[in-house]
Amino acid sequence: MLYSILAWLSNNFITVLAVLVVLWIVQKIVFATQDRWFAYVMHFCTKDEFPKLEEVKKDHFASLKDHVSHDPELRKKKVIKILEIGVGTGVNFAHYPDGCRLVVVDPNPHFKEYYDNNRKKFPNIHSEDVLVAKGDDMHMIADGSVDAVVITLVLCSVDNIDKILRWQVLYFMEHVQEFDLKKYSLRKNLQDFFTWCGLWPFIFDGCCLNRDPMPAIEGAGFSKVEVDHYYAPVPNFLFWVEMPNVKGVATK
Ligand SMILES: C[S@@+](CC[C@H](N)C(=O)[O-])C[C@H]1O[C@@H](n2cnc3c(N)ncnc32)[C@H](O)[C@@H]1O
Structure with a gap:
């Protein structure tokens, strides 16, 4: 032989x-070319609005309009300043209050083109150019210089979760590891398998399907953490493994 x-x-x-x-x-x-094609994959997956998910986001971000800015100038204008970390193609514009100032950060420079195209559709928001940086190394944005911070589907691929959670008010929406093991043990096994074999992290820029960011959020020194575990609507069966989600607001 x-x-x-x-x-x-x-x-x-x-x-x-x-x-x-x-x-x-x-x-x-x-x-x-991984960063470049990942940006395209995200653009491809998010270019068409998915109404059921938009409904969930609408509800989640509704209270952003109730915040009062710490900045006297913005307070006079009744607007707030929001920082979005890991903005990607910019899928949350529709849920930000009119007139808000939007600062955004993403380590992948290839999202810029998609983000710029999306923000043109929302002239009611004063969005800034993307700052190319990691959310866990954001020395250029001082604590307390923004009124609320938003992260959606980011913590699954961040190395130092603790360092991203230093803000006063944090709105988060993240997919997590399956939480109902009695009903959905198959999903938990698939999440473990796709993460372990490296396929999912390879296609989705380090995304770990079987991560639970809640211990880090709850241990980050917030005085109040409101959290809701739920199954997110997904546009097709490929994302069935990403259905278990958490969303919430953490306040210092
Ligand atoms: C799955 S995409 C989600 C994009 C967007 N937030 C959304 O909801 O569609 C993950 C995003 O997190 C970004 N990202 C990855 N590591 C990061 C880090 N350490 N700090 C900030 N953003 C990061 C990626 O570049 C990408 O834009």
């Missing part, structure tokens, strides 16, 4: 070498 494999390899040496070189080049190209 071993002899015939070795014989086959020596007879096909050039072909095997060529295949290995091609695979190596493809692998290099795929990794070198």
Whole structure:
């Protein structure tokens, strides 16, 4: 058996070498362009509005309009300043109060084009250019310089969750590991498998399906954490593994 494999390899040496070189080049190209195609994948998945999810977001973000700005100038104008971390293509504009000032951060520069196209549709919001930075290293934005911080579907791929949670008011919506193991153990197993084999993190920029950010949020020194565990509506069966979600507001 071993002899015939070795014989086959020596007879096909050039072909095997060529295949290995091609695979190596493809692998290099795929990794070198990962940020770019991930931005496209997110654009592709979010370009069409999904009304059931928009309803959930509408309800979740409704209380943003009740905040009063710490900044006297903005307070006079009855508007607030929001920071969105991990803004991606910019899928939350429709839920921000009119006139708000929006600062956004994302480490992936290839979202810029999609974010800029989306923000053009919302002239009622004063959105700034994307700051290319990680949410866990945001020395350029001082604590207390914004009135509310928003993160949606970000904590699943952040390395230092604790460092992203230093704000006064945090609105979060995140997919999490399955919480009803009696009913949905299959989903929990699939979440573990896709994360463990690296397929999901590879396609979705480090996204871990089986993460639970709640211990970090609850341990981050907020005086009040309102949280709701729910099953998010998803646009197609591929995202069935992302249905268990948490949403809430944490306040210092
Ligand atoms: C799944 S996308 C979600 C995008 C958008 N928030 C949404 O709800 O569609 C995850 C986003 O988090 C960003 N991200 C990944 N690591 C991050 C980090 N350490 N700090 C801030 N954003 C991060 C990614 O670049 C990407 O835009």
